[in-house]
Amino acid sequence: TGVLTAGAVYVFTRDPTDATDPWSEIQKLEALDAASDDAFGAAVALAGNMAVIGAPGVDLPSVGMMVRVDAGAAYDFRRDPDTGLFGQRTQLLSSDALAGEAFGTAVIVACDTVIIGAPDVDLSLLQMNAGAAFVFQTFEEQEDSSGSRSSSGSGTCFIDTAGFGV
16 A cells, blocks of 8 residues: 555565575565554464454544544454465454554464454543453354355364463
8 A cells, every 4th residue: 555654564485495595575464444653563463374463553433523543453364375475354443442542552363263452441430541452253264165155263273372462
């Protein structure tokens, strides 16, 4: 999209046979709705063919008189198994997004679960900027030989949570 200061994520592949320069850029990811100061790429999680990318500076449309600047968002990208390239699948939002919550500051993907951190969520007037983590369930859509589609989880998953930021 080329919006200055919106942010981007660069995807590289490694060629272990190239001793001088084993890393090559294969793709630049940007949000389809990119806008200035979105901070797209502030957090990135990759699991299999799914990448979740946080953008805590995303401004959401106002609701009535309530302005939602820096409410934040995260983006679900999926890798095409044929081309190896990622495409944006959907935008993930907090169900009750407010201004300044910075949803998307931290992201993690584990099996079929995505957890997105928003460090500046107010839990009450006495718990300002207490923060929250939002949990999303994701399923892969599969097509069988008859052309019918079904959604299913990815089966067994082993999770190493050491050092994650959510």
